[in-house]
Amino acid sequence: MSKEELLALLGDAVADGDGDKAVDLAKEAFETGVDPMEVLNDGASKGLSIIGARYSSGDAYLPDLVGSGAAMSAVMDLIFAQTEGTASLDTQGVVIIGQSKGDIHDIGKNVVSALLAVNGFEVHDLGTDVSVKTFYEKALEHNADIIAMSSLLTTSLPFMDDMVRYVNDTGTRERFFCIVGGGPVTADFAESIGADGWGQSAFDCVELCKKLMARGNPGSGPTIKVDSQAEGRA
Amino acid sequence: MYDIKVQRVVQNLEKSYSGRIIPMHEWDNKIIPSTTKAILKKHGLQGTLDLENPINCDDSLADAFFKAGWELALELGFYCEDTERVIKVSEEELLESIRDYPDHIVLGEGQDAVTMYPRRPESTVEPLIEASLGIVCSEEIYLPLVQGIVKYPKLVDALHGPSLATVFGHTIRSGSPLETLAGHYESKLKHEALWRAGRPGMCCVGVNSAITEYGHLGGAAEVAGRGNVTQSLCPVEMKVTFSNFHRVLHGLNNGHKLRVGAFSYIGGFAGPPEGAALTCVANDLLVPVILQSDYTSSYVYDIQLFGNCGRKALWANSVSTQAISRNTGYMRNKIVNQTGGPCTEMFMLEAAVGLMNHCVSGASISTQPRSAGGRYTDYITPVECWWTGEVFKSCAGMTRVQANEIAKALLPRYEGDLPASDKGFSVYECYDLKTQRPLPQYQELYSRVRNELIDLGMPLNNVYGDTFAGMDKDVKLHMSL
Numbered sequence: 001m002s003k004e005e006l007l008a009l010l011g012d013a014v015a016d017g018d019g020d021k022a023v024d025l026a027k028e029a030f031e032t033g034v035d036p037m038e039v040l041n042d043g044a045s046k047g048l049s050i051i052g053a054r055y056s057s058g059d060a061y062l063p064d065l066v067g068s069g070a071a072m073s074a075v076m077d078l079i080f081a082q083t084e085g086t087a088s089l090d091t092q093g094v095v096i097i098g099q100s101k102g103d104i105h106d107i108g109k110n111v112v113s114a115l116l117a118v119n120g121f122e123v124h125d126l127g128t129d130v131s132v133k134t135f136y137e138k139a140l141e142h143n144a145d146i147i148a149m150s151s152l153l154t155t156s157l158p159f160m161d162d163m164v165r166y167v168n169d170t171g172t173r174e175r176f177f178c179i180v181g182g183g184p185v186t187a188d189f190a191e192s193i194g195a196d197g198w199g200q201s202a203f204d205c206v207e208l209c210k211k212l213m214a215r216g217n218p219g220s221g222p223t224i225k226v227d228s229q230a231e232g233r234a
Numbered sequence: 235m236y237d238i239k240v241q242r243v244v245q246n247l248e249k250s251y252s253g254r255i256i257p258m259h260e261w262d263n264k265i266i267p268s269t270t271k272a273i274l275k276k277h278g279l280q281g282t283l284d285l286e287n288p289i290n291c292d293d294s295l296a297d298a299f300f301k302a303g304w305e306l307a308l309e310l311g312f313y314c315e316d317t318e319r320v321i322k323v324s325e326e327e328l329l330e331s332i333r334d335y336p337d338h339i340v341l342g343e344g345q346d347a348v349t350m351y352p353r354r355p356e357s358t359v360e361p362l363i364e365a366s367l368g369i370v371c372s373e374e375i376y377l378p379l380v381q382g383i384v385k386y387p388k389l390v391d392a393l394h395g396p397s398l399a400t401v402f403g404h405t406i407r408s409g410s411p412l413e414t415l416a417g418h419y420e421s422k423l424k425h426e427a428l429w430r431a432g433r434p435g436m437c438c439v440g441v442n443s444a445i446t447e448y449g450h451l452g453g454a455a456e457v458a459g460r461g462n463v464t465q466s467l468c469p470v471e472m473k474v475t476f477s478n479f480h481r482v483l484h485g486l487n488n489g490h491k492l493r494v495g496a497f498s499y500i501g502g503f504a505g506p507p508e509g510a511a512l513t514c515v516a517n518d519l520l521v522p523v524i525l526q527s528d529y530t531s532s533y534v535y536d537i538q539l540f541g542n543c544g545r546k547a548l549w550a551n552s553v554s555t556q557a558i559s560r561n562t563g564y565m566r567n568k569i570v571n572q573t574g575g576p577c578t579e580m581f582m583l584e585a586a587v588g589l590m591n592h593c594v595s596g597a598s599i600s601t602q603p604r605s606a607g608g609r610y611t612d613y614i615t616p617v618e619c620w621w622t623g624e625v626f627k628s629c630a631g632m633t634r635v636q637a638n639e640i641a642k643a644l645l646p647r648y649e650g651d652l653p654a655s656d657k658g659f660s661v662y663e664c665y666d667l668k669t670q671r672p673l674p675q676y677q678e679l680y681s682r683v684r685n686e687l688i689d690l691g692m693p694l695n696n697v698y699g700d701t702f703a704g705m706d707k708d709v710k711l712h713m714s715l
């Protein structure tokens with residue numbers, strides 16, 4: 001099998017969420033002398049693009065995204081071991097995500113979480129009903145770049161305000177981007193609480209996180225608002 | 235003594251301490267997708283989605299979904315998030331529940347009481363409407379808004395009501411002590427609004443400001459007995475939490491009927507529309523057993539469209555609703571999730587197609603409306619409640635074939651806008667809370683769309699012959715603000 005064929009198969013295995021097959025193919029690629037970074041960029045990562053496109057066209061579903069994310073992680077672990085930790089496998093950034101206190105609506109947040117993961121972010125999903133303190137402690141523990149809060153309930157929005165004030169009051173505002181989203185969360189609301197960013201959909205959230213990572217300097221600059229459907233809505 | 239339901243709930247709670255242990259991640263991402271897929275395959279149901287015919291007219295397909303849903307219910311049961319164990323049910327339990335199920339339920343009391351009946355597809359029995367759907371409104375307009383919602387006795391049968399984000403001007407945080415107070419306060423406001431509207435015995439459903447069980451504990455006793463209802467909604471897919479059990483037990487403690495729901499998502503863990511239809515059938519079978527509901531509140535939702543008025547969700551709701559209507563006497567609440575907001579044609583068309591579908595497929599009741607997806611404070615007016623009542627009730631007696639043709643004619647008028655629909659206008663911009671009338675632009679829109687749909691074959695003048703002027707003869711409102 002040619003190198004190209006092998007890498008294409010690897011991409012398909014990641015897209016299909018078949019972790020075992022992806023790991024076997026990656027091993028085979030190393031054995032035939034393919035550079036680990038090529039395995040990553042021209043093989044496994046392609047699979048993530050494939051699954052992203054399948055999801056947005058309605059041909060793949062939430063568990064498929066999760067499966068691809070897991071297959072990708074398995075390949076990354078292997079590459080990391082292969083290069084004895086020297087490969088620069090820098091993630092796009094580290095994200096702590098969860099559903100605001102009191103809120104158990106988690107499907108939208110799960111989609112955001114999975115899409116961030118398939119787009120190369122290291123995601124720590126804290127689940128539902130997460131207190132401001134837990135968000136903060138986990139952000140410190142994982143040395144996060146971004147704290148992403150989701151809420152579908154108007155009565156759980158005040159916790160987003162609490163979060164931004166908490167990082168301010170603990171003198172750590174410049175360490176974490178605070179971003180918000182979910183049903184009732186509007187761009188104006190995000191701005192009013194001094195969040196770094198807001199996104200309308202899960203795809204917008206990925207865009208938003210990339211923009212923030214490129215911009216740098218949490219807590220400074222205007223709230224970035226991403227709404228790819230805005231034109232249709234106007 | 236206690237209702238027999240209490241004993242059964244306790245038995246199921248016990249099961250939640252002894253069932254098989256599974257990590258939640260595995261339940262969501264492995265067990266639900268693989269089991270759903272395998273059962274669809276076994277019953278030949280993969281690829282049965284019919285986008286050209288969004289309202290299913292094929293009885294044998296509905297029956298096949300029933301058989302497959304029965305199997306799924308028995309194979310999986312519900313997952314208890316708090317104990318990370320599975321609550322399974324036996325075939326005997328499923329059969330016993332169907333056998334012992336009542337042939338009607340009375341909601342409310344006195345002259346405001348209404349009766350809900352099981353409905354088969356194409357039933358001529360009028361279904362019921364509970365309004366509105368817990369959309370947040372400003373505290374100062376709660377009373378007049380509710381008065382308007384229940385204004386026309388033939389359109390709205392039970393009060394679900396808006397919910398609150400402040401109490402005495404203080405911001406409510408979910409699960410905080412203010413939520414406990416808000417639950418009580420909301421129940422009191424509902425009583426007063428119903429009394430002002432001249433419908434004091436109308437059934438109150440749920441405590442909407444009860445984000446957690448605290449709000450419910452705060453408000454349930456205030457609306458005890460008198461044919462009122464507790465609502466308890468389960469996480470997706472096929473899961474239950476102690477918060478659900480808390481609400482059910484509060485409800486039973488207070489002599490309430492129980493409305494319990496478990497939703498299914500197209501694009502979520504159950505995958506394609508066929509998968510969501512299948513889990514929806516299983517949910518409608520399991521909820522009455524595990525949480526002892528008097529009526530269920532399960533339906534299919536499409537996560538990519540943020541609602542259920544697109545073709546895929548219409549089809550999945552039609553086939554799953556018909557599956558249960560044709561094979562059991564269960565009464566079910568089926569919700570339409572509109573995405574358009576108040577005073578938009580989008581909302582009116584989504585509501586018309588969605589409710590016509592639920593009606594001809596055999597739903598007994600619907601909680602409405604979900605104006606603008608229910609997202610924005612004060613984006614709810616009484617008019618959407620009335621419209622959903624007119625449509626849902628008027629369609630009783632239509633055939634599925636007729637409904638399918640009308641759906642096919644209306645869908646192209648709105649489906650392209652579904653991913654980015656118009657949130658419309660807030661109550662202040664399109665409704666007069668003093669006169670309890672829509673503002674002229676909304677009144678015109680309402681009459682225009684209503685007439686267009688009548689011309690298309692929807693018998694919307696079945697309940698009230700004429701809009702507004704005709705309807706007003708029926709108003710009991712005896713006090714304005």
Ligand code: B12
Nearest residue numbers: 104105106108150153154181182183199201202368467608
């Ligand atoms: C399904 C549902 C439920 C399910 C949730 C199941 C689950 N596991 O998620 C159940 C039945 C459990 C439920 C319960 C309740 N619900 Co509910 N629910 C809904 C419903 C119908 C759909 C929500 C949904 O999943 N949408 C689809 C997802 C994909 O959208 P999304 O979450 O917004 O996420 C997208 C974007 O917002 C974005 N995004 C999400 N998070 C983030 C984060 C960031 C940082 C960014 C950038 C972007 C982003 O990306 C996602 C994908 O594109 C909505 C109504 C509606 N039409 O939206 C009501 C709704 C949210 N619920 C509501 C209410 C009131 C309740 C209850 C309080 C009812 C009650 N009294 O018991 C309880 C609360 C329980 C609790 N403590 O949380 C209200 C909230 C009103 C409000 N403004 O506060 C709504 C709006 C219904 C209404 N009134 O019309 N609910």
